[in-house]
């Protein structure tokens with residue numbers, strides 16, 4: 001098994017990533033730390049910067065992930081500010097903002113940044129869906145209770161198996177894993 005640090009203060013993110021990566025025999029170790037994040041509209045910009053900060057402190061190959069929910073009718077809000085928005089208004093607050101809105105389209109985005117201290121690589125995953133009319137489901141975290149992905153009538157919080165198969169995080173981590181196995185071959189072979 002190959003080991004790599006995943007720096008995140010979010011236990012849910014870690015578990016979702018772990019379950020994708022074990023199929024590739026890549027073992028991630030949880031560095032339960034959070035670093036100051038820059039403000040930017042794109043998750044990839046935030047992730048790239050946080051990876052550099054994480055490497056400076058941890059001095060090991062590290063990945064970080066920045067993600068968010070981009071709601072079309074709100075011009076992409078809360079987007080890269082999702083963690084902050086969730087703390088402030090929660091998913092009930094988001095439903096309130098969309099109360100009289102017919103356009104419920106939204107997209108989850110996950111951007112992973114890997115760095116070895118010399119170069120940083122970015123991997124993105126996305127999933128489109130709709131914001132439901134009310135909260136549904138008990139599993140998952142944060143906005144999972146109000147997000148129903150295209151192709152399913154259930155929210156991520158109602159159907160975690162579907163989330164695990166199709167999510168933005170599944171896609172970004174699969175891209176990362178495929179790239180990382182090659183990276184290891186080149187650097188260790």
Ligand code: ITT
Pocket residue numbers: 007008009010013033034035065066067068069082083084086108140141142143144167169
């Ligand atoms: P770290 O920065 O320490 O990794 P965090 O939770 O603060 O943890 P982000 O800054 O990337 O991570 O914020 C991501 C936020 O986007 C998260 O807190 C949720 O509000 C939302 N989000 C992202 N992915 C999600 C998912 O799969 N399900 C529900 N909400 C999600």
